Each structure stands twice: as structure tokens, then as C-alpha cells.
Amino acid sequence: MDKSVVFAVAGSGKTTRLVTALDETRRFLLVTYTEANHENLRAKVIERFGYLPPNIAIYTYFSFLHSFCYRPFLRSQKGTRGITFNAPDRFPAYSLTDDRRYMSPSRWLYANRLAKFIEQAGLIGAVVARIEKYFDVFFVDEVQDFGGHDFNFLLAISAAQVDMSFVGDFYQHTFDTSRDGNVNANLHDNYDAYKKKFERARLKVDTVSLKRSRRCSKSVCDFISERIGIDIQAHDERTSAVRFEDDPAAVAAIYRDPGTVKLFYKEHHKYGCFSQNWGASKGMDRFEDVCVVLNPGNVRAWKAGSFRDINPETRNKLYVACSRARGNLTFVPESLLTGIVRI
Amino acid sequence: MGTIQRLVLRNFKRFKALELEFDPELNILVGGNEAGKSSVLQAIDIVLSASRSKVEGIGLEALFNVDCIVEFLAGTRKIADLPVLLIEVYFDGLPSRHDLDGRNNSKGGDHLGIKMMCKPVDEYTREIQTILAEGHDNFPFEYYGVHFLTFTDEAVFPYKKPLQHLLIDSSLINNEHATREYTRSMYAAHASVAQRNLHGFEYRKAKAKFKDAVFKTMNDGLDAYKFDVKTSPKANVETDIILTEDNIPVDSKGKGRQCFIKTEFALRNREHALHVLLLEEPENHLSHVHMRKLIERIRASVKKQLFVATHSSFIATRLNLRKVLILSEDNPSRPASLKDLSTGTAEFFMKAPDNNVLELALCKKAILVEGDAEFILMEALYEASAPGCSLDADGIHVISVDGTSFKRYLELAKLLGIKVAAIRDNDKDHAANCVANYEDHVTASIQVFADPDNARHTFEVCMYQDNQVACEELFAAGRRSLSVEDYMLKNKTDAAFHLLEKKGATLVVPGYIQQAVAWIKA
Numbered sequence: 001m002d003k004s005v006v007f008a009v010a011g012s013g014k015t016t017r018l019v020t021a022l023d024e025t026r027r028f029l030l031v032t033y034t035e036a037n038h039e040n041l042r043a044k045v046i047e048r049f050g051y052l053p054p055n056i057a058i059y060t061y062f063s064f065l066h067s068f069c070y071r072p073f074l075r076s077q078k079g080t081r082g083i084t085f086n087a088p089d090r091f092p093a094y095s096l097t098d099d100r101r102y103m104s105p106s107r108w109l110y111a112n113r114l115a116k117f118i119e120q121a122g123l124i125g126a127v128v129a130r131i132e133k134y135f136d137v138f139f140v141d142e143v144q145d146f147g148g149h150d151f152n153f154l155l156a157i158s159a160a161q162v163d164m165s166f167v168g169d170f171y172q173h174t175f176d177t178s179r180d181g182n183v184n185a186n187l188h189d190n191y192d193a194y195k196k197k198f199e200r201a202r203l204k205v206d207t208v209s210l211k212r213s214r215r216c217s218k219s220v221c222d223f224i225s226e227r228i229g230i231d232i233q234a235h236d237e238r239t240s241a242v243r244f245e246d247d248p249a250a251v252a253a254i255y256r257d258p259g260t261v262k263l264f265y266k267e268h269h270k271y272g273c274f275s276q277n278w279g280a281s282k283g284m285d286r287f288e289d290v291c292v293v294l295n296p297g298n299v300r301a302w303k304a305g306s307f308r309d310i311n312p313e314t315r316n317k318l319y320v321a322c323s324r325a326r327g328n329l330t331f332v333p334e335s336l337l338t339g340i341v342r343i
Numbered sequence: 344m345g346t347i348q349r350l351v352l353r354n355f356k357r358f359k360a361l362e363l364e365f366d367p368e369l370n371i372l373v374g375g376n377e378a379g380k381s382s383v384l385q386a387i388d389i390v391l392s393a394s395r396s397k398v399e400g401i402g403l404e405a406l407f408n409v410d411c412i413v414e415f416l417a418g419t420r421k422i423a424d425l426p427v428l429l430i431e432v433y434f435d436g437l438p439s440r441h442d443l444d445g446r447n448n449s450k451g452g453d454h455l456g457i458k459m460m461c462k463p464v465d466e467y468t469r470e471i472q473t474i475l476a477e478g479h480d481n482f483p484f485e486y487y488g489v490h491f492l493t494f495t496d497e498a499v500f501p502y503k504k505p506l507q508h509l510l511i512d513s514s515l516i517n518n519e520h521a522t523r524e525y526t527r528s529m530y531a532a533h534a535s536v537a538q539r540n541l542h543g544f545e546y547r548k549a550k551a552k553f554k555d556a557v558f559k560t561m562n563d564g565l566d567a568y569k570f571d572v573k574t575s576p577k578a579n580v581e582t583d584i585i586l587t588e589d590n591i592p593v594d595s596k597g598k599g600r601q602c603f604i605k606t607e608f609a610l611r612n613r614e615h616a617l618h619v620l621l622l623e624e625p626e627n628h629l630s631h632v633h634m635r636k637l638i639e640r641i642r643a644s645v646k647k648q649l650f651v652a653t654h655s656s657f658i659a660t661r662l663n664l665r666k667v668l669i670l671s672e673d674n675p676s677r678p679a680s681l682k683d684l685s686t687g688t689a690e691f692f693m694k695a696p697d698n699n700v701l702e703l704a705l706c707k708k709a710i711l712v713e714g715d716a717e718f719i720l721m722e723a724l725y726e727a728s729a730p731g732c733s734l735d736a737d738g739i740h741v742i743s744v745d746g747t748s749f750k751r752y753l754e755l756a757k758l759l760g761i762k763v764a765a766i767r768d769n770d771k772d773h774a775a776n777c778v779a780n781y782e783d784h785v786t787a788s789i790q791v792f793a794d795p796d797n798a799r800h801t802f803e804v805c806m807y808q809d810n811q812v813a814c815e816e817l818f819a820a821g822r823r824s825l826s827v828e829d830y831m832l833k834n835k836t837d838a839a840f841h842l843l844e845k846k847g848a849t850l851v852v853p854g855y856i857q858q859a860v861a862w863i864k865a
Contacts, residue, residue, distance in 0.1 A: 027439070054439070067497065072445030072453075075496035126453075134441040 003158065004204040005143060005166040007195070009232040010323030011215025011285070014167045018139055019044045021165070022056060029135040030058045033142035037283045041141065057135075061150065065114055069127045069157075074118075084108035088180075096120055112180045115153035124156050131160040142283075143168035147187055148178035155201040166203065167210070170194060171230045171319050174279045188312075213323065215285065220325050229308035230319050241328040244302055251336040260289045260330070262337075263321040265298075265314070271341050278317035281324050290325035291332055292318070299333045345506050345618055346648045347387065349433035351449055354408040354426050356382040360676050365648070366666050367435065369641075371659050372652040373701055374670035380652035383670070384510060384621045387650065390432045390459050391508040391619065393491040393499040403428070403461055403484040412482050420475045422468055428461040437505055445495035456494045457505070464488040507532055508619035509609050513602045513627035522594050525605060526586050532616040539580070546580045599628040606637060610644045619648050626655040638662060656701040660692040669704055669759065679759050688751045695751075699742050703752060704759060706740040708863055711752055711765040716839035717802055718743040723847040728860035739863060753784040762788040764859040768801040769793045792859035803831040803838065805853040813846045 008014045015037075022028055022045065032038045038060045046052055059068065066083050074080075080103055088110045094101035102117040103109050109117070118127065131138060140146075143166040146154050158164060173188050187194060195205045212233045213221055217240040221232045245251055254260055258274050261281075268275040276284070278292075294302060298318070301307050307315055322329055352361040357379045372380040389398060398406070411426040418424065431448055433456040434440075443455040463471055467486040474483045491499040509528045515521040534542065550572045554562075562569040576582075586593045586608070593604050602625065609620055626634055638661045641649060653659060659667050667681040681689075681704075692700055703709055710725075712718050721741045725734050734741060744752050749765055756763040770776050777793035785791060799805045807814050807828045818827045818838065831838040842850065852860075 067495065068441070071497065072441075072447065072495040074446075076447040130441065130444070134439065134444075 001161055001163060003164040003202060004206050005168070005198045006206040006209055008167055008169050008210030009213050009230075010169060010172065010320065011213035011326075012210040012235075013214050014141065014169070014210060015041060015044055015283075015285075017210065018141060018165075018167065019048050021137075021139070022048070022053075024049065024053045024055060026055065026136040027134060028056045028137045028139065029064075029131065030056065030139045030141070031061050031064045032058070032140075033061050033145035034283065035060055036280070037142055040283055040285075061146070062111055062114075065118075065150075065153075066109070068130070069118055069123070070109070070114060072130070073123050073126060074121060078103070078107075080107045080109050082108055083111050083114065085111045088113065112148055112150075112178055114149075116149040116180070116183075119149070119153065119156065124153075127157055128160045131157060132162055135162055137163045137165075139164075140166040141168070142172075144170050144173040144188070146178060147173075148180045148183045150178040151184050151187060151197075155197065158201050158203060164203070166198075171316050172282055174282060174313065174316050174320060215326050216323055217325075217327070220322065220329050223329065224319060224322055227306050227308070228315060228319050228322065229306070230315075232323070240325070241330075243329075244331045246333055246336065248336055248339070251332045252340055254291050254330060254332060255337060255340055260291050261287045261324070262291045262293055263324065264293045264334075265295055265317070271337060273341075278321040282320045284324060287324050287326065289327045289330070290321070291330045292321050293334050293337060294331055295334050299335075302331060344646055345437040346435050347432055347506070347619060348435040349431075350383065350386060351429070351431040351433070352383075352386055353429040353449070354411045355386055355406060355428055355430055356408060357675050358382065359408055359411060361678065363668060363678055364680070365650075366682070367648060369662060369666045370648075370650045371662055371667045372650065372670060373654075373659055373667050373704065375672040375705055378670035378672045379675055380670055381512075381623055384512075384623055384650060384652055386430045387432060387619070388508065388510045388621055390430050390457050390491070391504065391506055393457065393459075393501060393504060395489050395491070398459070398461075398489050403487055403489075404482075406461070407482075407484070416480055416482060422463070422472060422475075425463050425471070429458060431458040432456055434505060440505055442495055442497055442503065443493045443505060445493065447492070447496040448494045454494055457499055458492055458494070460490045460492065461487050462490075506618040507616065508621065509617055510621040510623065511602075511605055511609060511625070512623040513598075513625055514623065516598050516601050516605070516628065517594070523582075526584055527581055529586065529608060530581065530584055542580045546583075547574050550574055597628075599630060599633060602628050603633050603637060607640055610640050610647070617647060619650070620644075622649065622651045624652055624654065626653060626658055634658070654701070656698060660695070660698065660700050663689055664692050664700065664755075665689045667704070681755070681758065683758055685754060688754050691748065691751050695748065700752075700755065702740055703742055703755060703761065703763075706761060707738055708762045709740045709742055709756070709764075710734075710859065710863060711742050711744045711749060711763060713744065713746045713749075713767045713802070714835060715743060716835040717766060719836065719839040720806075720843055720850070723843055723850055724852050724856055725860055727848075727850050728852045728857045729864055732864065737864060750781070750784055753781070753789055756789060757784065757786060760788065762863065763790075764863040765789070765791045766856060766859050767791065767793050769795070769797055769799070771797050771800045773797055790859075790862055792855045792862075794853060794855045799853075801832065802853075803835060804828065805855075806842070806850075807831055809851040809853050810842075810846070813849065814842070817841055817845055 018030070018041070030041060032041055038058060042052065042058050045056060045058065062083055078099065084104055086104070097120065102113045118124070138160065140154065170191050179185070198205050212235040214235045216232070216234060217238045218234040219239045219242050221234040223242045224230055224232050245254065255262065255273055260274070262268070262271065262273055262275040263278050263281055264271065264275060266277055268277045298307070298310065301310055307318055346367040347365050349365065350363045352358045357377065363383065372383055374380050407426070407428055415424060415426055429449065433454050434443060437443065437455055440455055443457065444453060446453055448454055448456055448458065463486055471483050471486050493499055509525070511525065512521065531539070554571050558570055588604055593601055596604070606622060606625055609617060625637060629637060634657065638658060641651070641662060651658065651662070665682050665684050669679040669681070671677060671679070692698065710721060712721060718741060722734055726732065746767060749767065753763065753765065767777060773793060773795050777791055781791045794805055799808060814827050814831065818830050822830060825833065
């Protein structure tokens with residue numbers, strides 16, 4: 001029984017590694033955290049085999065949680081209607097043993113408490129048995145996005161006696177859909193403590209196999225390591241340009257260039273160009289040159305020479321955005337774009 | 344190979360509750376006319392089809408148990424008590440189908456299966472309340488929803504159906520709709536999806552070509568409006584195909600031949616073609632010769648799970664009595680299985696001459712007699728022993744059994760809890776033939792009756808001695824070498840028939856038969 005969690009850096013080939021490990025005989029359970037990555041992984045699997053082999057089941061985490069872990073055991077009994085991503089009301093505060101804690105008055109299950117509900121119903125053992133019965137290998141992608149009860153649930157079901165490999169990038173933790181009150185609220189504050197939690201659950205922690213980025217050039221990796229403070233190494237000695245551009249004419253040219261994606265902190269759709277948001281660009285691997293748009297605060301950080309001390313969540317998203325670049329990485333101030341587009 | 348392991352019914356047709364465990368290869372459903380054999384096949388067909396339109400076509404009113412509706416309407420009419428119709432089919436041998444494996448079933452355990460549930464739609468609660476409050480005797484079926492769910496409570500999609508199945512109902516063998524359904528199912532079973540797509544495409548192409556070539560002259564003579572050939576969903580390969588034998592359409596053959604061909608074709612062993620075959624009274628329309636052939640085909644079939652509903656003892660015994668499930672008319676929720684019958688007995692009936700096994704299996708009380716003479720006279724003897732009573736009125740069947748096979752029938756009766764009086768001759772050794780011989784078979788509900796006097800060694804001897812005057816009067820005339828008693832022994836059935844004809848009303852009943860009648864009546 002091989003169980004490990006591999007911490008990777010951006011562009012080091014996590015998905016490729018997962019897809020390469022698949023075959024058409026063993027029964028695989030693949031769980032991703034985001035919808036986007038689910039699509040991505042599915043496409044890659046079909047690309048590899050020419051079709052979706054019936055021995056490979058790909059779920060997003062919440063569909064796995066609901067349809068594989070909850071519904072087979074409790075749906076009829078609890079009479080629930082599905083999952084809601086709305087947060088539960090803070091009051092009234094129902095006790096852990098009260099079903100109303102876990103579902104809305106119209107019987108929709110709160111996504112962030114579903115894992116706890118399953119645990120509370122004493123079903124961890126049954127879920128583990130179900131995984132063992134139907135699968136030989138359990139892969140989890142984007143493991144860094146598991147938080148709150150979901151993190152505890154994941155470690156609990158890692159007791160299943162099947163081959164297991166979780167992959168993720170600690171610094172790409174940007175989503176927080178799992179949070180419930182202060183459960184695991186500080187999970188992502190300390191990388192070492194985070195790794196220890198996996199070790200205690202008897203998973204081998206591997207920070208070596210995927211520590212080099214194949215996608216990013218040495219220049220981009222050096223920039224991220226030095227200026228953002230996230231350790232990433234390049235797979236080869238390839239270089240590319242990393243620069244700040246504040247010439248209005250040059251910025252306008254980049255804005256119009258359909259070959260350069262513009263990555264915004266938020267609301268990219270308002271700018272009417274080839275664009276995406278920092279956080280949502282996670283998992284995307286199809287960009288060559290990347291232009292990262294900085295708001296005034298981040299422009300100040302650039303000028304001061306370091307992004308190390310900005311808000312940790314923003315810093316992670318910036319890391320995601322910068323690490324999309326296969327070629328050149330250009331930063332532009334948002335103010336020059338608001339001049340071009342009327343917002 | 345996937346098979347059906349169990350069927351659970353709640354409020355379905357005549358079953359308020361029913362649970363049946365199935366054999367993975369062959370299941371023979373036996374029962375009286377109203378016992379619900381067809382309902383069991385229909386329930387399986389409905390769930391495996393997972394088609395709402397099929398259910399709506401039949402109508403919920405026809406599917407719901409009448410008693411539960413009547414009881415609900417006569418009761419307090421609470422929303423919470425509205426009856427729910429449930430059909431659950433449990434599967435075995437589907438190792439990779441976790442989408443079927445869950446606890447959302449009436450057993451509450453981890454099982455693989457599919458269910459159909461008809462229950463009131465929550466959103467209509469207020470309307471239902473209003474209707475129920477009006478107090479009339481119409482049940483609000485219109486506010487019920489039909490759901491097909493797996494045991495993980497996931498909707499069943501047609502392309503994810505776990506087993507391919509087919510129902511062949513011989514009573515509908517000439518029905519146009521049923522024939523079309525049959526042809527379509529068999530087509531689907533024999534052509535892959537990719538093949539079917541190709542057929543559809545080529546068929547459409549051929550029609551276009553036909554139009555272009557053959558209609559050309561006519562159409563060229565027209566300007567705006569032209570003639571074409573239909574290519575709609577109502578006129579495609581699947582609607583237009585038929586089945587032929589030697590180039591003659593099967594549906595233009597006689598009913599018997601159609602029954603045979605359709606069943607035979609469905610039984611052919613083709614990988615993945617059909618997993619479950621439901622045969623409704625296959626004996627209908629079939630000559631004895633064809634029935635034998637069909638039985639051979641059924642016995643030879645492999646990799647299919649068969650469900651056969653039948654009235655025929657011949658089919659049941661020849662196929663294998665141990666695979667028989669008996670549905671009772673009086674107690675529909677308590678089916679009986681013959682799987683515990685000994686192999687020897689099952690094999691005996693498979694080889695034995697035509698027999699009345701099902702008649703015994705389906706009754707509650709029976710008198711077994713040893714020969715045709717007893718059989719002919721039994722009714723008269725019964726009425727003479729119990730004045731004012733009759734076999735029919737008392738629900739007692741008389742079954743004539745060859746003396747050597749009494750024990751086979753007694754084993755069956757014991758297994759099914761049928762009360763049986765076995766009447767036999769002592770053959771000059773009462774202690775050995777009639778007591779020691781049946782030591783292992785006699786129970787509180789199974790008794791053997793014979794004359795204890797070894798001199799009175801057969802039925803004819805007893806009848807002669809107890810009715811000497813009548814027998815002499817009937818048979819003495821014309822006897823030269825044989826005594827009347829010997830004549831009766833040599834011409835048992837004729838003598839019995841004459842006795843019944845001429846003296847039926849005044850017969851003196853031998854003591855052991857009187858005892859048998861008194862005991863079985865009790």
C-alpha cells in the first residue's frame with residue numbers, strides 16, 4: 001500500500017504525472033477540488049486513452065462527497081435535496097447532533113458541513129469500506145484547497161487500504177469554500193505544521209519529485225522565489241523577460257495583443273480583452289506570454305522590490321498568476337488600462 | 344454476469360408486501376389465476392425498463408394495490424399516511440457498479456439495486472389536502488410522482504441500465520405494439536450503439552437516393568412543391584424493421600410459431616445481448632411437440648437469467664421443480680420455494696410421466712390415491728362418508744399417484760405444508776408397506792390410510808367385501824371362470840366406473856377411507 005502526498009510547484013507537471021499513472025485495468029478514483037480542474041483532467045484522460053475508460057472515475061470533491069459518501073447511505077433517511085454552497089446562518093446555532101445544523105430549512109445540505117455530517121453519522125468506516133470495495137487507487141488533486149471539515153474528512157478516509165496519492169501546491173491555496181467557523185482556520189498558516197498533519201495520517205510527504213517547474217523559465221522562477229518569496233525552481237536554464245511596463249503606448253499594445261493573456265486581481269471581464277482573474281487561472285496551462293495587471297497597492301510593492309509582505313491570500317493568487325507564464329512575464333499598472341477602457 | 348437476486352414489492356397490484364429471492368439461472372413462477380405471477384414479471388419489467396412513460400401508459404391506478412387505497416380512503420386520510428408504491432430489484436454480480444450500491448432501500452443495508460417509487464409530490468401537498476378533505480372516494484393519483492432511482496438515490500439513466508431484459512408475453516403475441524417492442528429490443532440486443540447509428544445513417548441516405556433517382560421525373564415536372572420520403576423519428580430504421588424467418592415476416596405466422604420463434608431467438612446465447620428474459624406463460628399456443636422443443640432450448644440456455652410464469656406442470660417439472668416459486672392466491676405475501684426439495688425428487692419429476700405436481704403444489708388439502716379406480720370412486724366415497732359435503736366445497740383435491748412414487752409427492756407436500764391423506768393398499772403386509780415404509784414421511788399434516796387387515800389387501804377386495812350384494816348384482820351375470828372379486832381385480836377401472844354409475848349413491852365406504860375422509864376434513 002503506497003500512500004503519499006506530493007507537494008509540487010506550479011507548472012511542474014502535476015496533472016501529467018497523475019494522468020501518466022493511470023492505466024486501463026486498475027480502478028481509479030480521481031478527486032479534484034475545482035470544476036475547472038475536473039474538466040481539465042477529464043480532457044487529459046480522454047486525450048491519453050482516446051476515450052474515458054470505465055475503470056476511471058473522476059469526481060469534483062463535492063460531487064464525490066455527496067454522491068459517493070453521503071447519498072448511498074443517508075439520502076432517503078434524511079430526505080435531502082442536494083448541496084447548497086450558501087453559508088449556514090450563524091443563528092440559531094444547532095448542536096452537532098441536530099440535523100438542522102447540516103441542512104437549510106428546505107433540506108439543502110450545507111457544502112461546508114457535509115463532511116462533518118457524514119462523520120457525525122458514524123459513516124467514516126462505511127465510506128472507507130466503499131472506497132476499498134470499488135477502487136484500487138485513490139488520487140486527489142489540488143489537495144491544498146481542502147480546508148475546514150473537509151481536510152479532516154480527507155485524512156480520515158485516507159485510512160482506506162488502497163494506493164493513494166495526493167498532490168497539491170501549498171502556495172496555490174486560494175479557495176476557502178470549506179471553512180466552517182474556526183475549524184482548521186489556521187491550517188495554511190504554517191507549511192511545516194501542515195505537512196506534519198499528513199505525516200501523522202501515515203502519508204509520505206514528498207517535496208522533491210515535483211519541485212521544478214517545466215512551464216516557467218528560470219527567469220520567472222527566480223523572480224517568484226526572490227520577490228514573492230515562494231520557493232520554485234526551473235527544470236532547465238531557459239530564460240525569458242520579466243519586466244514592469246508603464247509606457248502607455250506599450251501597455252496599450254499589450255492590451256490589444258491577442259497572444260498575451262491579461263490577468264487581473266478581479267473583474268477581468270470588465271476589460272474586454274483576452275483576460276482571466278488571478279485565482280481562476282489556476283490549473284490553466286495554455287498561455288505563452290502573460291501580463292499581470294497590478295492595482296496601485298501592488299504597484300507600490302513592485303517599486304519597493306518585494307511582494308513578500310502583501311496579504312497572504314493575494315500573494316498566493318499573484319503566485320498563481322505569475323506562474324502561468326511559459327514565456328515572458330510583464331507587469332502593468334491597472335491605472336493605465338482604466339485609461340484605455342471606460343469602466 | 345449480473346443477475347436479479349431479490350424483488351421487493353410494496354402496494355403493487357395484489358401485493359401489499361412481497362419479497363422473493365431468485366435463482367441466478369432459472370425461476371419458475373407458479374400460482375393460480377389470480378396469484379400474481381404476471382404481476383411479478385411486470386414489476387421486474389417496469390424497473391428494468393426504468394421508463395416513466397411506460398408506467399404512465401399503464402396508469403398508477405392499475406398498478407396500486409386496491410386494498411391500500413381503500414383503507415386509506417376509509418381511514419383518517421392523513422397526508423403522512425398516503426400509500427407509497429415501491430418496487431425494488433436487488434442485483435448480484437455487478438462488481439463495478441458503485442452507482443447502484445447504497446442503503447436507500449427497504450432493507451436499509453448495503454445492496455446493489457434499482458427501485459421504482461410512486462409517492463405524492465411534496466409540492467402538491469396543499470392540493471392533495473384539499474381533495475382529501477372533500478371526502479369523496481377518488482384517490483388523487485394525479486398528484487403522485489414516479490421515480491426511478493438506484494440504491495444510491497441517483498436517477499437511473501437508460502444508458503446506464505445495468506441489465507438488458509426482454510418480456511415475452513404469449514397472450515400479446517399478435518399485438519402490434521408488443522411485436523414492435525420485441526423487435527426493437529432484439530435489434531438493440533444484437534446491434535451495438537455504433538452499429539445502430541450507422542444503420543440509421545445509411546437508411547436515411549438510401550431514402551434520399553431513392554427520392555433523387557426514382558422520384559426525379561415526377562418531381563422535375565413540379566415547381567415549388569415536391570414529393571419526398573419520410574425520414575422523421577417516426578419513420579427510421581427502428582420503426583421500420585421487422586423480423587423474418589426464411590424471408591417471411593415472423594408476425595404473419597401463426598401464434599404458436601410466433602411464440603416459439605420469438606422465445607427461441609431471445610434465448611440464443613449472444614454475449615451481452617440479453618441478461619434477463621421474462622417469459623409469460625410460454626405454453627400458450629404451443630403444441631406438445633413445440634413445448635418439448637422449447638423446454639430443451641430453455642434448459643440449454645446459459646448466461647441468462649430466466650423467469651418463467653406458467654400453469655403447466657409439464658414445464659415446471661421438466662425444467663426443474665427446485666427452481667419453482669409458488670405464489671399463493673389466499674396469502675399473496677407468503678410465497679413458497681421448492682429449492683429445498685431433494686435432488687432425487689426433482690429429478691424424478693423431471694423424468695416421470697405427465698403428472699399433477701402443480702395441482703398438489705397449489706392446493707391446501709389433498710387425498711392421494713393409488714390408482715384410477717380409487718380416483719373414479721373417491722368423490723362418491725367422500726360424499727358417502729361425509730353426508731352433505733363435497734370435495735370441491737371442502738377444497739380437497741384428489742390426485743392419482745403411482746404407488747411407488749407416493750413418497751415423492753409426500754416430500755413435496757411436507758415442504759409446502761399441505762395436508763395430505765395418502766390412501767393405499769396394504770398389499771398383504773400392513774406393518775411393512777403402510778407403517779414402516781412411511782415412518783419418515785408421516786407428520787401431523789401427513790397421514791397414510793390403509794386397511795389394517797392383511798387379507799383385505801387391495802381397494803377392490805375391500806370394496807367387494809363391504810359391498811358384496813351390490814357387486815354380485817352388477818357383475819355376477821355372465822361370469823364363468825372368474826369370481827366377481829377376481830373380475831373386479833382384473834378390470835379395476837371398468838368395475839369402478841360401473842359401480843359409480845349404478846351404485847354410486849349407496850356405496851358402503853371401507854373403514855380406512857372413512858377415517859381418511861374424517862381426518863382430512865378436520
